[in-house]
Amino acid sequence: xxxxxxxxxxxxxxxxxxxxxxxxxxxxxxxxxxxxxxxxxxxxxxxxxxxxxxxxxxxxxxxxxxxxxxxxxxxxxxxxxxxxxxxxxxxxxxxxxxxxxxxxxxxxxxxxxxxxxxxxxxxxxxxxxxxxxxxxxxxxxxxxxxxxxxxxxxxxxxxxxxxxxxxxxxxxxxxxxxxxxxx
Numbered sequence: 197x198x199x200x201x202x203x204x205x206x207x208x209x210x211x212x213x214x215x216x217x218x219x220x221x222x223x224x225x226x227x228x229x230x231x232x233x234x235x236x237x238x239x240x241x242x243x244x245x246x247x248x249x250x251x252x253x254x255x256x257x258x259x260x261x262x263x264x265x266x267x268x269x270x271x272x273x274x275x276x277x278x279x280x281x282x283x284x285x286x287x288x289x290x291x292x293x294x295x296x297x298x299x300x301x302x303x304x305x306x307x308x309x310x311x312x313x314x315x316x317x318x319x320x321x322x323x324x325x326x327x328x329x330x331x332x333x334x335x336x337x338x339x340x341x342x343x344x345x346x347x348x349x350x351x352x353x354x355x356x357x358x359x360x361x362x363x364x365x366x367x368x369x370x371x372x373x374x375x376x377x378x379x
Contacts (some may be wrong), residue, residue, distance in 0.1 A: 205244055208253060219240050219259055219327050223265055235264045255333045258323075309359040317352035320345055
């Protein structure tokens with residue numbers, strides 16, 4: 197490996213580590229997210245000749261992160277020897293102070309609503325809204341058409357609207373929240 201290759205990889209890492217870590221943090225505990233992020237860049241190092249450049253780098257790394265997180269999930273389920281979804285199991289690692297700030301009551305309500313969506317809708321919402329990946333790129337990542345992404349988003353938004361309106365402490369009247377009836 198040349199010094200130029202090492203420098204190029206270091207630059208790619210510096211430019212891409214935050215979005216990859218953010219993607220992982222939204223899907224697993226803080227400790228597991230850091231482990232997953234390290235594994236993503238280990239894969240990128242091993243496959244550095246295959247890593248696309250420019251605007252395609254982050255989506256490629258997020259695709260790797262999705263695979264790493266799936267592998268982590270399977271490993272955790274085997275280790276715990278539990279049936280069901282890993283996300284439904286209580287986390288044993290206490291979140292750090294920054295995670296506790298983010299997980300306010302409103303955030304918990306949104307999380308519950310998103311978790312109740314179909315997996316396809318949930319993933320598209322996370323990729324487009326949280327990870328801010330353009331819809332065209334998401335369509336390519338998931339091997340579906342842009343129209344399919346738009347349809348999934350539309351349906352997910354409608355379901356979230358119903359769920360969050362039900363969870364809201366405010367009564368919706370005439371399109372506005374009525375704070376007088378809030379708890």
